[in-house]
Amino acid sequence: MVQPNTFPLRENRCPEDQLMDEYHPQNETITVRIGFAKTGLLRFISHLDLQKTMKRAFLRADLPVWFSEGYNPHPKMVFATPLSVGMESLCEFADIRLTKPITPRMLKDSFNRVMDGNLTVWHASTPVFKLTDAYWSSYEIVLVHPNASPSLALEMDSLYKGPLPVVKRTKSTEKEVDISPFIRIPSVSYEEVGAIRIRCQLCVSNTDFLNPSYLIAAASSRFGLSFDRADSHWSVLRTDLFLKDGVTPFL
Amino acid sequence: MLNYDIILKNISKPGRYIGGEIGQTVKDKSSVHCRWAFCFPDCYEIGMSNLGLRLLYSSLNARDDVWCERCFAPWPDMEQRMRETATPLWALESGDPLSLFDFVAFSLGYELSYTNVLYMLELAGIPLLSCDRGEDDPIVIGGGCCTYNPEPLADFFDLFSIGEGEESLPELSDLYLSMKKDGSYTKEAFLRKASELGGFYVPSFYQVHYHPDGTIAGFEKKYDELPDTVQKRIIRNFDKAHFPSKTYIPYIDTVQDRIMLEVMRGCPRGCRFCQAGMVYRPVREKTPELLNEQAKCLYEATGYEEISLSSLSVSDYTRLSRLTELLLEWTDERRVSLALPSLRADTFTKELMDRISTIRTSTLTFAPEAGTQRLRDVINKNVTEEEILRACQVAFSAGKNQVKLYFMIGHPTETNEDLSGISELSSDVVHSFYQCPDRERGRGGIQVTLSVAAFVPKPFTPFQWEKQDSLEETERKQQYLRSVITDRKVKYNYHDAKVGRIEAVFARGDRKLGRALLEARRRGFRFDAWEEYFSYQAWMDVFRDTEIDPDYYTTRGFGEDEILPWDLIDCGITKAFLKEERHRAYAGLVTPNCMEHCSGCGAAKLGGEETWCNRTLSRCGKTAAPKTN
Numbered sequence: 001m002v003q004p005n006t007f008p009l010r011e012n013r014c015p016e017d018q019l020m021d022e023y024h025p026q027n028e029t030i031t032v033r034i035g036f037a038k039t040g041l042l043r044f045i046s047h048l049d050l051q052k053t054m055k056r057a058f059l060r061a062d063l064p065v066w067f068s069e070g071y072n073p074h075p076k077m078v079f080a081t082p083l084s085v086g087m088e089s090l091c092e093f094a095d096i097r098l099t100k101p102i103t104p105r106m107l108k109d110s111f112n113r114v115m116d117g118n119l120t121v122w123h124a125s126t127p128v129f130k131l132t133d134a135y136w137s138s139y140e141i142v143l144v145h146p147n148a149s150p151s152l153a154l155e156m157d158s159l160y161k162g163p164l165p166v167v168k169r170t171k172s173t174e175k176e177v178d179i180s181p182f183i184r185i186p187s188v189s190y191e192e193v194g195a196i197r198i199r200c201q202l203c204v205s206n207t208d209f210l211n212p213s214y215l216i217a218a219a220s221s222r223f224g225l226s227f228d229r230a231d232s233h234w235s236v237l238r239t240d241l242f243l244k245d246g247v248t249p250f251l
Numbered sequence: 252m253l254n255y256d257i258i259l260k261n262i263s264k265p266g267r268y269i270g271g272e273i274g275q276t277v278k279d280k281s282s283v284h285c286r287w288a289f290c291f292p293d294c295y296e297i298g299m300s301n302l303g304l305r306l307l308y309s310s311l312n313a314r315d316d317v318w319c320e321r322c323f324a325p326w327p328d329m330e331q332r333m334r335e336t337a338t339p340l341w342a343l344e345s346g347d348p349l350s351l352f353d354f355v356a357f358s359l360g361y362e363l364s365y366t367n368v369l370y371m372l373e374l375a376g377i378p379l380l381s382c383d384r385g386e387d388d389p390i391v392i393g394g395g396c397c398t399y400n401p402e403p404l405a406d407f408f409d410l411f412s413i414g415e416g417e418e419s420l421p422e423l424s425d426l427y428l429s430m431k432k433d434g435s436y437t438k439e440a441f442l443r444k445a446s447e448l449g450g451f452y453v454p455s456f457y458q459v460h461y462h463p464d465g466t467i468a469g470f471e472k473k474y475d476e477l478p479d480t481v482q483k484r485i486i487r488n489f490d491k492a493h494f495p496s497k498t499y500i501p502y503i504d505t506v507q508d509r510i511m512l513e514v515m516r517g518c519p520r521g522c523r524f525c526q527a528g529m530v531y532r533p534v535r536e537k538t539p540e541l542l543n544e545q546a547k548c549l550y551e552a553t554g555y556e557e558i559s560l561s562s563l564s565v566s567d568y569t570r571l572s573r574l575t576e577l578l579l580e581w582t583d584e585r586r587v588s589l590a591l592p593s594l595r596a597d598t599f600t601k602e603l604m605d606r607i608s609t610i611r612t613s614t615l616t617f618a619p620e621a622g623t624q625r626l627r628d629v630i631n632k633n634v635t636e637e638e639i640l641r642a643c644q645v646a647f648s649a650g651k652n653q654v655k656l657y658f659m660i661g662h663p664t665e666t667n668e669d670l671s672g673i674s675e676l677s678s679d680v681v682h683s684f685y686q687c688p689d690r691e692r693g694r695g696g697i698q699v700t701l702s703v704a705a706f707v708p709k710p711f712t713p714f715q716w717e718k719q720d721s722l723e724e725t726e727r728k729q730q731y732l733r734s735v736i737t738d739r740k741v742k743y744n745y746h747d748a749k750v751g752r753i754e755a756v757f758a759r760g761d762r763k764l765g766r767a768l769l770e771a772r773r774r775g776f777r778f779d780a781w782e783e784y785f786s787y788q789a790w791m792d793v794f795r796d797t798e799i800d801p802d803y804y805t806t807r808g809f810g811e812d813e814i815l816p817w818d819l820i821d822c823g824i825t826k827a828f829l830k831e832e833r834h835r836a837y838a839g840l841v842t843p844n845c846m847e848h849c850s851g852c853g854a855a856k857l858g859g860e861e862t863w864c865n866r867t868l869s870r871c872g873k874t875a876a877p878k879t880n
């Protein structure tokens with residue numbers, strides 16, 4: 001399991017003690033971008049549950065959260081990328097609106113004090129890029145299976161480096177697409193004791209989002225690896241988030 | 252160690268099984284000498300909403316050397332995974348299997364959860380029958396409102412906690428710790444000492460003798476010092492009751508995901524069909540200032556957006572307006588809303604509606620319970636049609652256009668006329684909407700939804716001796732009611748009569764039912780409280796094969812001088828009072844509620860401060876000093 005303090009190593013561009021005070025022009029709120037990790041057992045809670053958990057943590061922390069108007073007032077949170085249930089992430093981003101300026105340090109300290117280390121805010125700043133600029137996400141996928149071997153790792157490496165047609169399902173359609181354009185710099189290595197590690201970047205743009213589960217499914221159908229067995233499982237960890245160039249860290 | 256990646260793979264709602272919630276209690280195993288696994292025999296979402304579980308979890312964990320954890324019934328997909336992977340049922344906090352615990356406790360709130368008790372014990376690898384469990388197995392204990400008749404479960408439990416457990420369960424832990432320490436502990440010796448604490452019933456210490464016709468001939472005690480009846484425990488001073496200043500906050504959605512502020516315990520009304528209204532007597536209130544402090548404290552610990560004032564009949568809380576005033580001083584600005592789960596038409600006012608945000612939503616719920624004034628008098632539901640219509644008028648003027656009405660069919664003395672009364676009352680509500688000048692116009696007018704349950708005669712109610720309508724009769728009544736409801740604005744929902752029949756068998760059952768439960772487990776029964784897993788036919792088959800006649804417990808009715816299976820339990824209320832109430836019901840006489848007049852039910856002997864008994868009795872120049880039965 002991931003240690004909660006191994007967050008992506010990012011150069012710190014934002015002074016910790018300087019007020020984040022860029023007012024939203026229309027309604028005098030301040031939009032703040034937070035970077036957080038969702039790890040450990042919290043990988044099993046859904047996006048909706050995460051939103052509720054965050055909201056309650058902000059309230060417990062007595063942070064100046066802005067509430068929407070109307071019958072059911074709620075804080076406004078917009079997330080950069082979706083994350084499937086069961087997957088961990090060191091690098092999630094969300095925008096939240098506040099009613100008064102605070103410093104990144106205040107926000108992080110107050111929030112982390114009321115959470116338990118499985119949901120940890122490690123970054124806060126005025127947004128640098130647009131949320132929709134997030135384009136590539138890096139992952140570490142570990143497959144634990146009795147058939148794992150160095151040669152299988154090599155075969156999987158070439159599988160991910162070539163054209164990779166898979167059946168993609170949407171609500172209404174099913175079609176075969178080549179997902180290789182949405183995979184960047186894949187590398188597969190044998191890890192010892194029946195484990196294979198895949199490192200790659202996958203596209204997280206609105207239109208071409210590629211769920212890491214496609215890579216697992218492709219490998220299991222190509223090499224006949226069933227993950228339904230009791231002695232096999234996979235884990236997915238999102239480690240970082242980049243712009244379209246695949247190099248500039250998203251902030 | 253559990254491997255969550257394996258055990259939770261492709262499992263629906265994995266958040267049910269991970270524990271780790273903010274506010275849970277984790278202790279260092281090496282400094283703990285008494286471990287409780289508190290089990291709720293239903294799924295996580297239901298169990299996490301249970302106020303009793305929250306209170307007891309916190310009162311047990313208040314001691315450093317005691318650690319109480321939680322466990323819920325795994326959904327069938329998880330059952331299959333656990334069997335495949337040979338994973339025994341575990342407690343959420345530590346992940347340790349239940350069989351390692353000192354106490355495995357079950358909260359027994361509804362009869363249809365009994366099969367889940369055995370299901371959970373089996374998944375934990377704990378022998379189901381208490382006589383098969385040895386010195387090293389956990390002590391299996393039950394509590395909750397079903398333990399007012401624990402007899403169907405007598406074979407499976409080592410002991411039952413009768414009444415309120417916030418004080419008695421920590422006492423039980425103390426006894427356990429001290430006997431372990433001084434070396435005097437054996438299970439038998441412990442259970443004997445436990446029965447002396449008060450409020451603990453050890454079923455194996457009482458043998459039941461039967462007449463040839465199956466009715467009970469008497470009870471035989473194993474030891475002379477055992478009490479003849481086990482009196483329930485209550486918290487005498489409710490203000491001083493243990494209060495959980497922190498509470499677990501679920502990550503996933505649960506049924507009651509909000510602050511539950513228990514303003515009082517018990518209900519002063521005395522509806523004759525209502526078990527809770529009888530067994531939680533005497534009514535005890537908390538002071539508004541204390542409640543306000545407790546609400547603030549819970550808000551700061553949780554960040555919840557809603558506070559629900561909870562109790563059997565919140566609007567009877569004497570200082571409700573003071574309490575809402577205090578709460579509104581800080582809740583509004585923090586966007587925390589106030590909710591009332593139960594409303595009475597006779598105490599419903601415009602003022603209340605303005606303060607309680609959930610009442611601001613479009614639906615309003617009332618429970619007239621019966622369709623005619625005659626039958627409402629029989630059941631002692633002292634609410635009139637005028638009061639209901641007046642309350643609806645208040646609501647309609649404020650823009651509401653949805654009303655939900657709760658009824659029950661099958662009450663003693665019920666006729667077709669009473670059933671038609673349900674339809675007429677609903678039409679009157681519809682009519683009064685169109686009479687209301689300030690009503691909400693547009694949005695399709697009014698919607699009245701009827702929710703009609705079938706009566707189950709419960710122990711410790713004036714109706715405990717009553718016959719339950721046969722299945723055919725209940726279904727006939729349901730169809731009759733359907734035929735008389737002609738108003739298109741009235742929507743009619745009713746409960747499955749078959750469920751009510753099984754519920755009655757176990758609510759009124761004796762020890763013979765143990766063999767049916769055991770057989771039901773052998774056949775894989777579980778989640779009977781869930782429509783998708785309940786099968787009436789399967790139950791009938793079990794009863795046939797274990798020679799149980801369900802009619803004996805339901806349509807037969809019990810004789811007033813018959814020994815009842817639950818006569819071993821003393822909930823404070825006397826049998827004489829219940830009998831008199833039953834006779835008054837047949838005479839159509841209402842009995843005033845405890846706030847107006849004390850009718851001497853017997854509960855005052857249990858003591859208690861800030862109770863209606865004290866107030867009402869002192870008004871009559873009497874005191875509620877403990878008196879003997």
Ligand code: SF4
Nearest residue numbers: 845849850852855864
């Ligand atoms: S003793 Fe009197 S006031 Fe107290 S609960 Fe019974 S009837 Fe009500």
